[in-house]
Amino acid sequence: MADQRELLLGLADDELVIGWRDSEWTGIAPLLEEDVAFSSIAQNEIGHARAVYERLTDDADALAFDRALDDYRCAPLVELRLLDWAHTIARRWLYEVADEIRITALMEDADVGGLAAKINREEAYHRMHAEMWHERLLNEPRFRAAVTELWPYALGVVLPEQRAALASRVGLDEVDAVERGSHTDDFAPLLEEMTMVRRSAPAGAQW
Amino acid sequence: MIYEVFRRERNGQAFEHAGSVVAPDMEFAEVWAREQYGRRGESVALWLVPRDAIHDVEDWADEFDLKYRRVDGYSIKARLKEARERAAQPRKVLTHFPRDGEG
Amino acid sequence: MRDEQAFLEYVQGGGQVETADWMPDDYRAKLVKFIEMHGNSELMGVLPEREWILRAPTLQRKLALTAKVQDEVGHAQLIYRVVEDLGKPRERCLADLVDGKAKFHNVFHYPTKTWGDVGVIAWLVDAAAIISQKALLKCSYAPYARIMKKICWEESFHILHGRDVILAMVTGTPEQFELVQEALDRWWGPLMQFHGNPIPKDEDPMYLWRIKSQGNEEARQQFLEGYVPQIWELGLTVPNPKLRRGDDGTWEYSEPDWDELKYVVTGHGPKTDERLAFRRRFLDQEQWVRDAVLAA
Numbered sequence: 001m002a003d004q005r006e007l008l009l010g011l012a013d014d015e016l017v018i019g020w021r022d023s024e025w026t027g028i029a030p031l032l033e034e035d036v037a038f039s040s041i042a043q044n045e046i047g048h049a050r051a052v053y054e055r056l057t058d059d060a061d062a063l064a065f066d067r068a069l070d071d072y073r074c075a076p077l078v079e080l081r082l083l084d085w086a087h088t089i090a091r092r093w094l095y096e097v098a099d100e101i102r103i104t105a106l107m108e109d110a111d112v113g114g115l116a117a118k119i120n121r122e123e124a125y126h127r128m129h130a131e132m133w134h135e136r137l138l139n140e141p142r143f144r145a146a147v148t149e150l151w152p153y154a155l156g157v158v159l160p161e162q163r164a165a166l167a168s169r170v171g172l173d174e175v176d177a178v179e180r181g182s183h184t185d186d187f188a189p190l191l192e193e194m195t196m197v198r199r200s201a202p203a204g205a206q207w
Numbered sequence: 208m209i210y211e212v213f214r215r216e217r218n219g220q221a222f223e224h225a226g227s228v229v230a231p232d233m234e235f236a237e238v239w240a241r242e243q244y245g246r247r248g249e250s251v252a253l254w255l256v257p258r259d260a261i262h263d264v265e266d267w268a269d270e271f272d273l274k275y276r277r278v279d280g281y282s283i284k285a286r287l288k289e290a291r292e293r294a295a296q297p298r299k300v301l302t303h304f305p306r307d308g309e310g
Numbered sequence: 311m312r313d314e315q316a317f318l319e320y321v322q323g324g325g326q327v328e329t330a331d332w333m334p335d336d337y338r339a340k341l342v343k344f345i346e347m348h349g350n351s352e353l354m355g356v357l358p359e360r361e362w363i364l365r366a367p368t369l370q371r372k373l374a375l376t377a378k379v380q381d382e383v384g385h386a387q388l389i390y391r392v393v394e395d396l397g398k399p400r401e402r403c404l405a406d407l408v409d410g411k412a413k414f415h416n417v418f419h420y421p422t423k424t425w426g427d428v429g430v431i432a433w434l435v436d437a438a439a440i441i442s443q444k445a446l447l448k449c450s451y452a453p454y455a456r457i458m459k460k461i462c463w464e465e466s467f468h469i470l471h472g473r474d475v476i477l478a479m480v481t482g483t484p485e486q487f488e489l490v491q492e493a494l495d496r497w498w499g500p501l502m503q504f505h506g507n508p509i510p511k512d513e514d515p516m517y518l519w520r521i522k523s524q525g526n527e528e529a530r531q532q533f534l535e536g537y538v539p540q541i542w543e544l545g546l547t548v549p550n551p552k553l554r555r556g557d558d559g560t561w562e563y564s565e566p567d568w569d570e571l572k573y574v575v576t577g578h579g580p581k582t583d584e585r586l587a588f589r590r591r592f593l594d595q596e597q598w599v600r601d602a603v604l605a606a
Contacts, residue, residue: 023363023372026379027356028589030596031603032387032400033228033239039243039380043373048584050369085599124242132234135519198367198584201486205480205558207367226457227391231399231603243384265330 005056006073008112011102012182013074014054016064017187018095020194021078022088030085030172041092041126048119055112065198069183076178077153079187089133093108094154096130097169099123101162153178169183176204210236211261213254214244222254228295321450321520328452329395341451344521350414351447352382352409353588357585358422359431367425378432381464388457395453407592410577415439416501419579425484426493429479432472434497435536438504440465441532445524470511473540480544494541495549502550502563503571505529534561 022042029035053060077095082088102122106116137143147170154170155163155177167174198207210230213222225244230236236255244250274280314334333341353375359379365592366372390400407413417435422428443462449455479486516522534553538561541548552564574582 020364023376026363026376027353027360027383028592030599031229031590032383032390033230033235033243035383036246036380036387037239037242039376040382043376043380046369046373046376052370061370064369065367085596118242125238129238132238136231136235136603140598142598159481193364195367197362197365199369200425201483205486206482207371214372220387226388226460229391229604231605235603246380265382 004109004111006104008052008056010073010075011106012049012063013072013094014078014099015073016049016050017190018078018091019043019049020190021080022092023090024083028124037129041098041129044122044126045078048122049084051115051119052112053121055115065195070190071189072179072183072187074183074187075153075180076182076184077150079184079190080150080153081186081190086137086140086142087150088151088174089130089137090143091154091177092126093130094147094150094170095133095157096127097121098154098166100127101165101169102158105162142157148172149152152176156180208232208236209258210240211258212240212244213256214250215252216250218251222252225253227252227258238249318518322518324520325450326452326455327450332558336542337521338396340515341454341521342393342398344449345389345396345454346393346398346403346406346499347413347415349393349403350412351384352389353407353419354418354585356382356587357588358418358420358581362422362425363426365425372477375428375432378468378471379537381468384501385461385464388460389510392453392457404589404593408586408593410582410586412573413577414501416571416574416579417497419574419582420497420500420582421581422488423496424493425475426479426489426491427497429472429475429490430493430497432468433476434472434494434501434541435504436465436468436472437537438501438529440469441529442505442524445522448520450520454458476544487513491546493547498549499534499567499570501566502530502566502572503520507513507566507568507570507571531561534563535559590606 019042022038025035026039026042027035029038049064050060053063057063068134077091080087080091082091086112098122100120103116107113108121109116151170151172152175155166155174156179158166160177163174163177201207208230209227210233211227214225215222226238228236228243229237230295232254240253240255244253312332314336317332317334317337322329327337331363356379358373359382363372363375363379384549391434393403394400403412407414417431417438422431443458443465446458447455447462449458476490479490484515508530509525511517511525511528512524514525517525535555538548538555539555550564552562555561573579577583
């Protein structure tokens with residue numbers, strides 16, 4: 001049960017943080033049409049995070065915002081500050097491939113299988129979007145370099161026993177993963193900004 | 208390329224022109240149109256058509272009087288009034304078709 | 311009908327114009343400038359609010375604010391499409407914007423300082439905008455009038471969201487109430503300037519062409535009539551002692567600073583340079599993406 005909770009918290013924290021990172025592009029994406037689509041994806045991720053948090057607690061906001069830095073279980077991949085499109089889209093694509101593997105595994109679970117299936121259905125559109133960009137940028141050196149750079153981080157999103165499958169789908173050889181458990185330098189400033197308004201009022205204040 | 212977007216809001220309604228998106232191909236156009244015209248669940252279906260595929264029809268011959276094909280080509284008011292007035296007057300009611308010699 | 315006088319009578323009689331129709335050069339030029347400024351405003355309006363998406367204090371507020379700002383970008387897309395079909399490509403609009411050659415509304419040149427601003431903007435700035443937008447539903451240029459329907463429909467939730475944010479704070483801690491009051495004090499001036507200085511309708515070419523169907527003062531009065539009572543009923547004050555509703559229903563107020571308005575919209579607002587530079591940075595940085603995507 002503790003393992004299951006850890007797994008779910010990791011999933012929720014990944015979705016929260018990648019949703020937060022993706023929402024950074026609202027208003028400044030390379031094309032207006034993409035800006036709108038990308039923002040929907042970010043909102044969906046936050047929605048997934050909320051749905052999973054609500055399985056773990058009564059107060060999803062408290063769980064999302066009020067933990068100490070070391071109590072967050074997100075994978076380093078989602079924490080990275082990547083304010084250029086090549087890296088952002090490379091991360092999007094790698095994350096969606098990894099996420100599909102872990103969500104499909106969770107669909108087998110008696111307890112959260114239903115929720116995982118719901119998330120999976122919405123993620124189908126994210127995958128469509130990621131594949132579309134992957135195909136279009138396949139031969140762009142910037143994109144390929146970004147994928148290579150982020151690959152060790154992507155491996156850290158899934159469990160060790162799932163990494164061979166991930167490597168096969170991505171088409172790269174398995175390397176040493178950047179594991180969950182410690183946070184990147186980018187995480188503390190993210191958490192600081194994410195919680196600054198919330199921390200300005202006493203705990204329990206309404207917003 | 209410009210893709211025109213048509214949307215059906217609810218089952219039973221016709222597709223209506225909703226706007227357009229700029230996209231390199233139909234795949235991008237679909238992903239983008241889905242969000243611009245459906246992120247609130249406001250459409251049950253979309254049609255995407257490259258603008259080039261649309262054939263414009265905008266000129267019409269209007270040389271002769273074609274009013275007989277329309278409702279405004281018929282004015283029955285005067286005749287109807289006359290018919291009603293006539294029906295209101297007393298008149299001989301025939302019980303059979305007049306035979307030779309009858310008035 | 312290639313006759314300017316006939317065209318004028320046509321639009322003044324309620325006639326609608328489509329993209330392929332003949333239109334006087336002056337009409338087309340004024341139309342493009344007006345609609346382009348609207349598109350620029352939607353796009354620039356994203357920047358003051360964007361920071362607060364990242365700082366939203368609950369998951370619900372984060373979702374709502376992201377969705378609201380997403381709508382503004384969506385509106386920009388709709389609007390620039392209309393401009394493009396009138397002959398000015400989107401890339402040129404964006405280039406002119408970041409080069410400081412094109413205008414956008416005064417309110418988006420000002421800073422946002424607290425979560426109070428988030429509420430005030432969504433509630434009152436959007437309200438001021440929606441009054442103008444509703445009047446544009448009758449624009450003589452039909453493609454623009456048509457997109458205004460989608461825009462007005464989407465804006466309706468923005469105001470409710472704004473009001474909800476405000477209500478949560480004015481019924482929260484005293485400090486939260488103060489955040490709202492302080493934000494309102496800062497935004498009142500720009501809000502009063504928003505609809506522009508009171509040009510008489512028959513001297514306003516935008517009205518003569520029926521591009522606008524409402525005078526500036528009419529819009530401002532509608533705003534005051536609709537929203538000052540809402541502000542006062544929450545116990546908030548408006549930083550203008552002269553503000554009052556006259557017996558004939560007309561609102562009286564201190565003359566807004568029209569010099570400030572002119573100065574700001576010609577590119578000298580407190581945040582103009584910083585925001586345009588921010589836009590330019592991303593526009594330049596991601597040019598390769600547009601090249602990769604829009605190339606055949």
